[in-house]
Amino acid sequence: MVKPPKLRVMISSRSASPVFGGTSTLEKVRADLASFIDGATLFDEPLFETWTHEQAQRNANYNAYEDALVEATECHILLALYNGEAGSVARAGDVGICHRELETGRAANPAKVYLVALLPLADLPADLEARERDERFRLYVKDEGLFQNGRDAKDCESLKALVGKILRRAVADEAIVGARQLARNRLAYGAALDWSHLDFQERKAKLEEVCREGLADRGGTVQQDPRNVLLSVAGRPVLWRCHGVPAALSIPAARELVGQPFFKDHELNHLLAASRGGPVHLIACHRRVTESQALRILGVPDATVVNAEFGIYLAEETHKIQLVFLSDCRTETKTREALQRFFAWLEVTKESQRLAERAASRAKIVAVIAGEGPR
Numbered sequence: 001m002v003k004p005p006k007l008r009v010m011i012s013s014r015s016a017s018p019v020f021g022g023t024s025t026l027e028k029v030r031a032d033l034a035s036f037i038d039g040a041t042l043f044d045e046p047l048f049e050t051w052t053h054e055q056a057q058r059n060a061n062y063n064a065y066e067d068a069l070v071e072a073t074e075c076h077i078l079l080a081l082y083n084g085e086a087g088s089v090a091r092a093g094d095v096g097i098c099h100r101e102l103e104t105g106r107a108a109n110p111a112k113v114y115l116v117a118l119l120p121l122a123d124l125p126a127d128l129e130a131r132e133r134d135e136r137f138r139l140y141v142k143d144e145g146l147f148q149n150g151r152d153a154k155d156c157e158s159l160k161a162l163v164g165k166i167l168r169r170a171v172a173d174e175a176i177v178g179a180r181q182l183a184r185n186r187l188a189y190g191a192a193l194d195w196s197h198l199d200f201q202e203r204k205a206k207l208e209e210v211c212r213e214g215l216a217d218r219g220g221t222v223q224q225d226p227r228n229v230l231l232s233v234a235g236r237p238v239l240w241r242c243h244g245v246p247a248a249l250s251i252p253a254a255r256e257l258v259g260q261p262f263f264k265d266h267e268l269n270h271l272l273a274a275s276r277g278g279p280v281h282l283i284a285c286h287r288r289v290t291e292s293q294a295l296r297i298l299g300v301p302d303a304t305v306v307n308a309e310f311g312i313y314l315a316e317e318t319h320k321i322q323l324v325f326l327s328d329c330r331t332e333t334k335t336r337e338a339l340q341r342f343f344a345w346l347e348v349t350k351e352s353q354r355l356a357e358r359a360a361s362r363a364k365i366v367a368v369i370a371g372e373g374p375r
Contacts, residue, residue, distance in 0.1 A: 006049045007174065009037055009167070010071050012101040013081035015053065019118045020155050026081065027054070029118075029156060033081075036160050037167065048167070051075060065090055065097060069104050077170050078105035078113045079163065082147070084121035086137035092129060099137040106144070111173065114166045115141065116159065117152040191331040195286075200246040204257055207244025207284040210332050214339040215240055215282075223271050230276065233346070236356040239271055239278035239363075244329075248287040249297075258283060260297060262321045265362070269370035277359030279366075280322045284329040284338070285311065294325050306351075310341035315354075320362035322355060 011034060015027045034050040041047060051071050053064065072078055078101070086096025095103075105113045124131050141147050151166075153159035195203060208227055216222065220231030220240070227242045243261060247254035261281050268279050283297075291305055294312040304315040311327030326338035346352040 006046060007076040007171065008051060008074070009048050009077045009079055010051045010075040010101075010105070011037075011079050011081065012068075012072070012098060012105075014083060014085045014087055014098060017083060017085055017122060019083055019122075020153075021120065024156060026083065026118075029159065030054070030081065032156060033079075033159065033163060037163070040164075040167070042171075047171070048077075065100075068097060068101055072101045072104040073108045075105070076112060076174065077167070078102070079166070080105075080113065080115040080146075081118055081159075082115050082121075082141065083118045084124075084134060084138055086133045089133070096133050096137055099133075099140065102146075103140070111177075112170070113146075114170065115146040115148070115151065116162060116166070117147055118159070119152050119154050191333070195331055198246075200254060200257065203246035203286060204244035206332075207246065207286065207329055207335060208242045210329075210335040211242040211244070211282055211284050211326070211339065214336050215242070218343065228268065228271060228279075230271075233359070234352040234356040236360065237274070237276045238280055238356060238359045239268065239276055241268065241279040241281050243281060243283045245283060245285040245287075249285060249289060249293040254286075255297070258297070260299060262319075262323070265366045266370040269366050272363045272366060275360070277356060277361075277363045279362070280324065280355065280359055282324045282326070282339075284326045284335055286329055287327075289325045289327045294323065298323060306345075308341070308345055310338045310345060313342070313345075313351075315358055317358075319365060320358045322358055322362070 011030050013026045013030055015025075015030070017026050018024070019026055019029060030052050031054065034052050034055070037048045037050050038046065053068065056067050056071070080098070080102050085098065087098030087100075089096055102113065102115070122134075124134055151162065153162050195206065198206060212222065212226055212229055215229040215231050218231055220229040222228065223230050223239065229240045229242065230237055231240055232238065241261065243258045245254050245258055249255050262279075265279055272278065289312050291307055291312060294314055295301055295303065295305065298314050298316060298321065300316060302316075304313075304317070306313040312323075312325040314323040314325075315321070324342060326335060326342065329335035329338060346355060
């Protein structure tokens with residue numbers, strides 16, 4: 001079995017400087033902390049791997065400055081042990097290495113950077129250049145709000161306890177961010193990817209097929225054209241016309257495949273005998289639908305608009321036109337779920353009775369329009 005990856009933790013700090021009132025040095029503190037972090041496990045598996053300058057020096061090609069900045073960029077978690085010293089420089093006038101590591105890590109991802117103050121902070125040096133360098137570093141930490149209350153330690157034990165809390169929080173944050181990222185990327189896998197491979201006509205046909213089958217599973221029967229399904233609502237027979245929009249409604253080529261379908265309702269008049277109502281247009285949309293997009297297809301702003309979990313329901317009261325937009329139909333399952341949610345909404349809100357009444361009125365209007373057509 002492949003071993004799970006570890007979270008890489010960079011420990012950034014000075015090295016030889018004394019800390020905790022001179023009871024230890026940062027080199028020792030860093031080594032102890034690295035051992036503590038590397039020894040942490042989750043379900044008996046090591047969870048972290050640390051990076052320190054001492055560990056990196058074992059590499060023959062080690063470059064103190066460049067390697068540190070690369071690690072500050074690429075690590076998952078940057079733990080800055082802050083004693084107020086900016087760190088060494090390669091040339092006079094440079095920014096201290098600790099300052100550069102902290103700033104580089106924050107530029108890559110500020111959420112991964114955790115600063116722990118080691119109290120008391122080091123005294124400012126007598127050397128003017130070093131003093132100015134440290135003062136710039138301290139001002140940067142203050143201005144960026146990195147010196148947070150509760151994130152300070154006065155001895156090795158309190159430091160380990162604090163770092164343990166920080167890493168637990170960091171792991172939880174990483175997991176949450178990762179889950180959200182996977183959710184955003186869910187459409188790049190499986191059935192959603194398969195549907196994305198279809199061309200417009202194929203995807204349109206697939207959307208209409210799933211809608212037809214979904215209505216049939218509820219007791220509907222196909223009427224001649226496979227896009228026409230007779231399904232009773234509130235005890236009244238209603239003719240449903242299935243449509244598929246194979247891309248975003250903002251894309252004209254996809255939107256035009258449906259157009260304004262109610263203008264052709266008179267062509268379905270022969271299916272509206274025996275007190276059948278309708279048609280009600282069921283439009284499965286491959287992407288999300290907004291109210292403005294739905295109203296643009298209806299063509300008039302004065303309508304009942306319901307924006308719900310399934311998508312958008314429009315009912316125009318003058319001509320009794322009804323449009324049901326199923327949103328985000330990326331797969332067969334998602335399309336069926338949207339259809340199920342629509343009918344559940346009808347039942348819970350008692351809108352099924354109003355839908356059936358409008359459908360009955362629409363059938364009468366369609367009959368009149370059909371009777372006034374060419375002879």
